[in-house]
Amino acid sequence: MRLACPECDLLHESMEITYGHSGYCQRCGAVLFRNHKNSLDKTLAFAITGLVFFLLANIFPILVFKMNGNTEANQLADGALEFLNSGYWPLGILVLFASVIAPLLVLCLLVSILLPLKYNRLPVIPELQIRTLLSLRPWAMAEIFVIGIMVAFVKLGDFAEVGIGGSLISIICMVLAMVLAFVFLDRRTLWQRLDQLK
Ligand SMILES: [Zn+2]
Structure with a gap:
């Protein structure tokens, strides 16, 4: 199996390396792959953790306002819906996509690829699932949403009593779980696993 460098496209012959080590490009030094022990199991565990926190993030409120005796x-x-209602629909769609839809799709795709593999089955359409996952990954920016919320929290704090809801903590945990899922995801092991099952 041959591997192309993601930075300079130099082709390398793949070789076995010990767990815990990484393979680097001979020309530019970019990381070709990381050889984590049980890479796919760890990624799957973090993806499922991320999904649980995604659900919690949508159940609990992010911010709780108290003003003139009213609580909202x-x-x-x-x-995102606020942007849409105010007529800023491109921004609304972007925020909704980056903070809700893309993270959900990325986590679901990870589970839909890795869960069958764990039980020695092929995912439904593995190539398409993996390619969609990799192209969606940069769009899953729940972390940016968290920054926006913190700004709102500081600004609104001047004229309303603002409390942080359980959702914000869930989003932070979801972002962490998603980052860790990708840290442990070894694409080489993933493709090898698919080849074995075909
Ligand atoms: Zn290179």
Whole structure:
């Protein structure tokens, strides 16, 4: 099996290396692959953890406002819906996609690829699932959403009593789980596993 460098496209013959080590490009030094022990199992575990936190993030409010005796709670999707309702629909769609849809799709794709592999079965359409996953990954930017929420928290704090809801903590945990899922995902092991089962 041959591997192309993601930076300079130099082709390398793949070789076995010990667990815990990485393979680097001979020309530019870019990381070709990381050889984590049980790479796919760890990625699967973090993806499922991420999905649980995604659900929690959508159940609990992000921010709770108290003003003039009224209490209002905001959900994860409310920010995006607010943009849509105000007529800023391209921004609304972008925020909704980056903070809700893309992270959900990325986590579901990871599970839909890795769960069958764990039980020695092929995913439904493995190539398409993997390619969609890799192209969606840069769009899953729930972390940016968290920054936006923190800004709102600081600004609104001047004229309303603002409390942080359980959702914000869930989003932070979801982002961490997603980052770790990709840290442990070894694409080489993934393709090898698919080849074995075909
Ligand atoms: Zn290179």
